[in-house]
Amino acid sequence: MKIEIWSDYVCPFCYIGKRRLEQAIGLFPHRGELEIVYRSFELDPNAKPYTSGTIYDSLAAKFGVSAGEAKAMTANIAEQAKALGLDYRFDTMKPTGTFDAHRLAFFAAGSGKAEELTERLLKAYFTDSEHIGDRDTLVRLAAETGLNAEEARRFLESEEGGAEVRSDEREAGALGVRGVPFFVINRKYAISGAQPTELFLDTLYKAWNEEHPLIFVDGADGEGAGELCEDGSCVIPPRDSGRPS
Template identity: 55%
Template structure:
């Protein structure tokens, strides 16, 4: 089973949804047969790398609410994060552009380190309050994920993996993805948002059961015709 996950590293529900899916997988008896692939999605491609605004002020401006209302909304998200074992530090979060982080994740995917890189980027932003568009921060995260620092530096200094990021985003648009997280299971079913663990578990079971119940091929001829097996060919 293949699960594709479109997400952004500054999206709180993407991190919460990731953890809920992982918790559902812990309860899924066939989890060793599940492959998770994270796909790129920028909530705000035009976001500046640096801003003088806090995350509370950004939310207040975006939704036209008061600063106190924004803080209460973020506190509620923080409680949802705590429920799945995550710690969100809104007071010290550093809002930024995530394009380079996505390019780095694409590089990590090529090297077989995608899942580790994605987790480190989420944790760096939400828990460690790191500036995940900063070159040195990204290089340290890449190195911690087992990637070659020199090669990662070459990636970030140029434009490599730009096409891969854009391709993921174009595919998301083609699928009708308007918000993240967005989970696609075997290109047959979609789960939108950070759904409860039970919803993910039911989705996993449904897809698995349907894959096992695939109808056998129906013969279109009554005799076997000329065939060969490992024991020889019919004459």
């Protein structure tokens, strides 16, 4: 069963949504048969790799509010994150563009390290106050997840991965994605936003049951079809069984 996740590394609800999905997966008995694919989405494709100012300045400019109001906006988000064991340090976050970070994710996926790099990039931005738009920083983070540092640097210094990022973003547009996180299960069920764990779990079960329907096998001679409460099972007789109602 395939789960595709469109997200951005500077999106606070993407980290929260990732944790809630992980909680649901932890409760899902078929978690070993899930395939998770991370897709690229830039909240601001025009953002520069190096952005001066604080996260509050960026939010104030984006939403047309004061820096103080922007700071108040983040308080509730930080509390939601804290409930999931995440430490959001908005005061020291470094606003940046994420195009290179998304490119690096494709490099990591080629080595089976997409999950590890995604987690490391999110923690680097939200908790460690790392500059994830800086290539030296990205190379170091890649190495911390077990990737070859020199290969990661060569990849970032090339144009590789760029076409894949743009392809993911075009696909998001075709699917009607306007914000992230955005989760697509089996290309049938879509969950927009950092929804409650219960919703993720219910949707996983729904998709799984559709993909693996129960097949009832009757006895060869049909005997016992109308029996009640035998062999540890109680059944309701069929309506056309002739039994009185």
